[in-house]
Amino acid sequence: MSDQDVVTEEREDEDDAYALDQKTVAAILEAVENGDAAELTRLMEPLHAADIADLLEQIDSSDRRALITLYGKEFDGEILSELDESIREDVISALSPQVLSDAVREMESDDVVDLLEDLEKPQQDAILEVLEAADRLAVERALSFPEYSAGRLMQREVVMAPEHWTVGEAIDYMRNKDDLPDQFYHLILVDPRLRPTGYVALGKLMAARRDTKLTDLLETSFRTFDVDEEEGDVAYAFNQYHLISAPVVDDDGRLVGVITIDDAMIVLDEEHEEDILRLAGVGDESLSDSTLTIVRQRFPWLAINLGTAILASAVIAQFESTLAAVVALAVLMPIVASMGGNAATQTMTVAVRALATRDLTRSNALRVIRRELVAGFLNGCVFAVLMGAIGMVWFGTPMLGIVLGAAMIINLVVAGLAGVLVPLTLEKVGVDPALASGAFVTTVTDVVGFFAFLGLAAFLLI
Amino acid sequence: MSDQDVVTEEREDEDDAYALDQKTVAAILEAVENGDAAELTRLMEPLHAADIADLLEQIDSSDRRALITLYGKEFDGEILSELDESIREDVISALSPQVLSDAVREMESDDVVDLLEDLEKPQQDAILEVLEAADRLAVERALSFPEYSAGRLMQREVVMAPEHWTVGEAIDYMRNKDDLPDQFYHLILVDPRLRPTGYVALGKLMAARRDTKLTDLLETSFRTFDVDEEEGDVAYAFNQYHLISAPVVDDDGRLVGVITIDDAMIVLDEEHEEDILRLAGVGDESLSDSTLTIVRQRFPWLAINLGTAILASAVIAQFESTLAAVVALAVLMPIVASMGGNAATQTMTVAVRALATRDLTRSNALRVIRRELVAGFLNGCVFAVLMGAIGMVWFGTPMLGIVLGAAMIINLVVAGLAGVLVPLTLEKVGVDPALASGAFVTTVTDVVGFFAFLGLAAFLLI
Numbered sequence: 001m002s003d004q005d006v007v008t009e010e011r012e013d014e015d016d017a018y019a020l021d022q023k024t025v026a027a028i029l030e031a032v033e034n035g036d037a038a039e040l041t042r043l044m045e046p047l048h049a050a051d052i053a054d055l056l057e058q059i060d061s062s063d064r065r066a067l068i069t070l071y072g073k074e075f076d077g078e079i080l081s082e083l084d085e086s087i088r089e090d091v092i093s094a095l096s097p098q099v100l101s102d103a104v105r106e107m108e109s110d111d112v113v114d115l116l117e118d119l120e121k122p123q124q125d126a127i128l129e130v131l132e133a134a135d136r137l138a139v140e141r142a143l144s145f146p147e148y149s150a151g152r153l154m155q156r157e158v159v160m161a162p163e164h165w166t167v168g169e170a171i172d173y174m175r176n177k178d179d180l181p182d183q184f185y186h187l188i189l190v191d192p193r194l195r196p197t198g199y200v201a202l203g204k205l206m207a208a209r210r211d212t213k214l215t216d217l218l219e220t221s222f223r224t225f226d227v228d229e230e231e232g233d234v235a236y237a238f239n240q241y242h243l244i245s246a247p248v249v250d251d252d253g254r255l256v257g258v259i260t261i262d263d264a265m266i267v268l269d270e271e272h273e274e275d276i277l278r279l280a281g282v283g284d285e286s287l288s289d290s291t292l293t294i295v296r297q298r299f300p301w302l303a304i305n306l307g308t309a310i311l312a313s314a315v316i317a318q319f320e321s322t323l324a325a326v327v328a329l330a331v332l333m334p335i336v337a338s339m340g341g342n343a344a345t346q347t348m349t350v351a352v353r354a355l356a357t358r359d360l361t362r363s364n365a366l367r368v369i370r371r372e373l374v375a376g377f378l379n380g381c382v383f384a385v386l387m388g389a390i391g392m393v394w395f396g397t398p399m400l401g402i403v404l405g406a407a408m409i410i411n412l413v414v415a416g417l418a419g420v421l422v423p424l425t426l427e428k429v430g431v432d433p434a435l436a437s438g439a440f441v442t443t444v445t446d447v448v449g450f451f452a453f454l455g456l457a458a459f460l461l462i
Numbered sequence: 463m464s465d466q467d468v469v470t471e472e473r474e475d476e477d478d479a480y481a482l483d484q485k486t487v488a489a490i491l492e493a494v495e496n497g498d499a500a501e502l503t504r505l506m507e508p509l510h511a512a513d514i515a516d517l518l519e520q521i522d523s524s525d526r527r528a529l530i531t532l533y534g535k536e537f538d539g540e541i542l543s544e545l546d547e548s549i550r551e552d553v554i555s556a557l558s559p560q561v562l563s564d565a566v567r568e569m570e571s572d573d574v575v576d577l578l579e580d581l582e583k584p585q586q587d588a589i590l591e592v593l594e595a596a597d598r599l600a601v602e603r604a605l606s607f608p609e610y611s612a613g614r615l616m617q618r619e620v621v622m623a624p625e626h627w628t629v630g631e632a633i634d635y636m637r638n639k640d641d642l643p644d645q646f647y648h649l650i651l652v653d654p655r656l657r658p659t660g661y662v663a664l665g666k667l668m669a670a671r672r673d674t675k676l677t678d679l680l681e682t683s684f685r686t687f688d689v690d691e692e693e694g695d696v697a698y699a700f701n702q703y704h705l706i707s708a709p710v711v712d713d714d715g716r717l718v719g720v721i722t723i724d725d726a727m728i729v730l731d732e733e734h735e736e737d738i739l740r741l742a743g744v745g746d747e748s749l750s751d752s753t754l755t756i757v758r759q760r761f762p763w764l765a766i767n768l769g770t771a772i773l774a775s776a777v778i779a780q781f782e783s784t785l786a787a788v789v790a791l792a793v794l795m796p797i798v799a800s801m802g803g804n805a806a807t808q809t810m811t812v813a814v815r816a817l818a819t820r821d822l823t824r825s826n827a828l829r830v831i832r833r834e835l836v837a838g839f840l841n842g843c844v845f846a847v848l849m850g851a852i853g854m855v856w857f858g859t860p861m862l863g864i865v866l867g868a869a870m871i872i873n874l875v876v877a878g879l880a881g882v883l884v885p886l887t888l889e890k891v892g893v894d895p896a897l898a899s900g901a902f903v904t905t906v907t908d909v910v911g912f913f914a915f916l917g918l919a920a921f922l923l924i
Contacts, residue, residue, distance in 0.1 A: 020820075020823065020825070022823070022824050022825065025823075025825045026825075048702075048703055050702050050703060050704075051702075054820070054821065057821060058821070058823060058825045058826040059825065059826070060826075060829060159665075171668060174668045174669050175668065175669060175670070175671065177669065180665060180668075180669045181665070182663075182665075183663060183665060183706065184665045185647055185664070185665070185706075201644075201645060202647070202664035202665060202668060203621075203642060203643070203644075203645060203646045203647070203664060205668070206633060206636045206637065206642075206664060206667070206668075207636050207637060207639065207642045208637070209637065238727075239727060239728075239731060240510075240512045240513075241510055241512060242512075242724050244645065244647075244723075244724065261706075261723050261724060261727065262704050262706065262723060264727075265700075265701060265723065265726075265727050265730065266701075268727065268730070268731065269701060269730065269734075272731075272734040272738070273815065275738065276734070276737065276738050276741065276811060276815055277811060277812070277815070279738065279741075279742070279811075280741070280807050280808055280810075280811030280812075281804060281807065281808055282808045282811055282812055285812055286821075287812070287816045287821045287822060287826065287830060290833075291833045291836045291837050291840070292840075294833065294837050295837045295840045295841055298805070298808050298837070298841060299841060299844070301804065301808065302801060302804060302805060302808075302841060302845065305800060305801060305804045306797070306801060306845060306848070306849070308800075309796060309797040309800040309801065310797065310852070312796055312797075312800075313793050313794055313796060313797055316792065316793045316796070317793045320789050320790075320792075320793065323785075323789050323792045323793075324786070324789045327782050327785050327786045327792075328782075329792075330778065330782075330785045330789075330791075330792035330795075331775050331778045331779045331782065331785075332775060333792075333796075334771060334774055334775060334778070334795075334796060334799065334908070334912075335768070335771040335772065335774075335775055337796065338767060338770075338771040338774075338908075339764060339767060339768060339771065342743060342763065342764060342767045343760070343764060345742050345743065346742055346743055346744045346760050346763065346764075348742075349738060349739060349741075349742030349744055350739070350742075350744055350747055350749070353735065353738055353739070354749045358482075358516070359516065359519060359520070359748075359749045360749060361482065361484070361487075361520060362484055363482070363484065363487045363488075363520045363521065364520040364521070364522075364749065367522060368749060371752075371753045371756065374753045375753050375756050375757045375760070378753070378754075378757045379757055379760060379761060379764060382761070383764065383768060386768070387768070390772070446796070446800070450796075
């Protein structure tokens with residue numbers, strides 16, 4: 001870490017401008033305790049819906065219910081869309097039917113979809129019921145697309161124009177249309193069969209003369225998504241090609257919606273979060289999950305780890321007589337396994353990320369594997385000399401140092417190899433590398449580490 | 463993992479639409495080998511600059527240089543801005559001075575800044591020299607802001623209007639302005655001292671009548687950033703408050719630039735990447751780094767890990783006589799340490815992410831710590847029973863099972879505690895929790911794991 005990094009971190013810590021202010025939270029909780037609705041409304045008024053959602057996530061369940069009851073009909077739909085899934089059901093069940101129906105009615109239809117998809121059926125139905133007929137239809141239509149698809153992500157409100165129009169015609173049309181979406185960035189051109197053929201940025205439209213043809217202002221960045229395209233692929237394309245918005249088309253190529261960069265940003269953020277948590281063997285966990293939820297979520301990974309640890313122990317058990325003869329081996333053996341595990345985690349993380357960003361492909365896989373092998377060998381040699389010396393001095397047995405050093409080299413080379421090959425193989429067979437690589441890789445380095453060290457010791461020391 | 467997840471992963475794998483096509487890469491490399499410039503240009507023509515950059519990252523260094531030489535003056539500035547830092551210097555040094563200067567001249571000034579900031583001084587100067595005077599000034603001005611600040615991130619081209627204007631005046635002004643930026647989404651209103659007071663979305667401007675006052679169309683999402691604000695905070699605010707663009711102001715509150723969501727998305731992406739890699743003990747590493755670079759980058763973390771592993775060994779060494787008496791202990795002890803390490807990594811990752819997203823604050827820290835303690839205890843109990851039974855059956859000594867179970871509970875509770883407390887403490891003292899938590903946490907669980915297990919064994923078994 002450079003000096004500059006340290007300075008940046010400190011600045012960030014001091015100037016934590018966007019975290020909810022500690023005093024505000026305390027004052028809000030006090031108002032809730034005193035049942036002072038006027039004071040609560042006054043304190044909450046300047047907060048953005050996203051901050052109110054964060055607040056609800058941070059306080060405990062009984063405070064949350066008390067706050068919601070006291071806040072009453074001030075509670076609006078935007079807060080609902082900002083809430084973490086883990087407490088949505090809890091919050092919704094705390095809202096009075098009237099407040100819930102008001103809140104949902106003022107939400108955009110794509111936000112209602114986002115809210116509904118994680119709810120249980122009875123809550124879903126209750127919310128669908130309060131929607132107006134047209135909105136309900138739109139929401140149900142959206143829910144008919146597969147989860148995590150472009151169809152779920154898109155807004156159905158699009159602004160389109162025939163290809164042959166001029167700038168003036170487009171502006172007049174928009175000025176007279178009274179249901180334009182709140183946010184849109186491109187005017188989408190469509191052919192007579194409603195198939196998008198290009199788009200014009202609003203800024204270009206503004207700057208052009210009224211008699212300019214729309215087709216003269218087309219953006220080169222134009223690309224469309226199929227309605228059933230996976231949302232992760234959509235987010236990747238937005239990031240890779242710097243898209244701001246993009247039309248979504250159905251199987252016949254007809255325009256059915258539009259995806260904007262802010263939605264893509266949220267997906268990208270979620271996918272990253274998922275990768276980080278999966279790499280650590282945690283499921284889709286959040287800070288507002290209950291204790292029992294996290295116990296259940298973490299159990300499977302710990303159970304798998306127990307299995308691999310027992311496997312490693314079984315390897316050690318093969319060398320009981322060796323260990324009984326030279327107890328120093330028991331003292332030193334965790335070092336070899338631990339170094340292997342760490343080196344493998346480094347390689348594996350780089351590989352998993354490179355697969356996610358599509359930087360690791362068949363064109364460079366062999367070169368990456370070779371690089372990791374050599375890197376493992378080089379670092380292995382350095383640490384072999386270091387540990388060999390330490391082992392020798394500590395226990396006064398030169399051969400022990402040699403065994404330790406040799407085992408270190410073997411395990412770091414294996415770590416580099418397993419760190420790339422395991423994620424590559426998982427990706428090939430269609431399992432998320434972020435999810436399963438860790439368990440496999442650690443098993444390999446533990447087993448190889450103990451086996452190499454104790455095996456060499458049995459051969460050379462006894 | 464639910465069934466649905468599995469299906470999604472598989473779909474993603476089949477439909478890898480955005481990775482560079484394997485055949486295209488092979489054909490391009492063949493054209494390079496044959497020195498067929500026409501064929502190369504034909505193959506590269508349909509590729510987006512971002513894809514060409516990916517291609518250059520994936521092929522090896524000699525192919526890369528051959529390709530660049532053959533591609534000649536087709537090479538454009540956009541490819542340069544898309545390139546990963548790790549190979550930028552290499553690519554730039556392969557470009558002929560004429561091609562480089564043409565490429566740089568056609569870049570936007572903020573892209574030139576982004577390109578320059580990672581280059582060595584001589585290459586920086588060479589590029590600054592080829593810029594036109596006005597551009598050079600703009601770039602030098604931008605470089606005068608601290609690295610990773612809003613000032614570096616912003617575009618200097620802004621579209622602004624006096625507060626008292628109407629929609630018609632604004633549209634006429636924009637139509638007559640011939641240096642509008644390529645992409646902009648808001649018209650920023652400023653007071654007579656050029657301080658931004660609000661903004662109007664272009665879509666709203668389009669839809670309104672010409673005599674509407676701009677102040678009647680203001681967006682509520684308006685917020686400004688200081689020029690020296692940290693880019694991570696800017697990205698966080700864009701994500702939290704769903705911003706599309708935001709004005710940047712200097713110390714006097716005057717408008718100096720604008721940041722758009724696509725730039726914020728890139729920063730968010732980079733910060734995530736950094737967190738993932740740091741959690742795994744890898745620096746700012748990329749797939750195109752050379753072997754020696756990655757050896758050097760990974761060495762420090764491995765060295766730290768060696769230190770902690772030796773510490774753990776020193777703990778084990780205290781129990782040499784115990785181990786000599788009961789060799790089974792050596793077989794079983796890695797299980798306790800490994801389970802602790804895994805449980806701690808789970809908790810730590812959740813805590814580090816929650817700190818990054820500002821979900822873990824003083825308001826809920828105590829509750830989160832309590833939750834982790836209880837979760838550690840509960841999972842500890844389950845695994846204690848499981849492992850106790852296995853230990854007992856395997857080695858036929860009931861007391862060994864009890865020792866193993868008790869050590870497991872102790873270590874999982876400690877893992878939960880350390881997993882939250884270490885990141886919280888690091889954040890408080892201004893060190894990036896993602897960077898340093900792993901080493902501390904693993905040391906704690908290794909030391910406690912071995913000590914609890916061997917200590918209890920020494921006390922109860924001998």
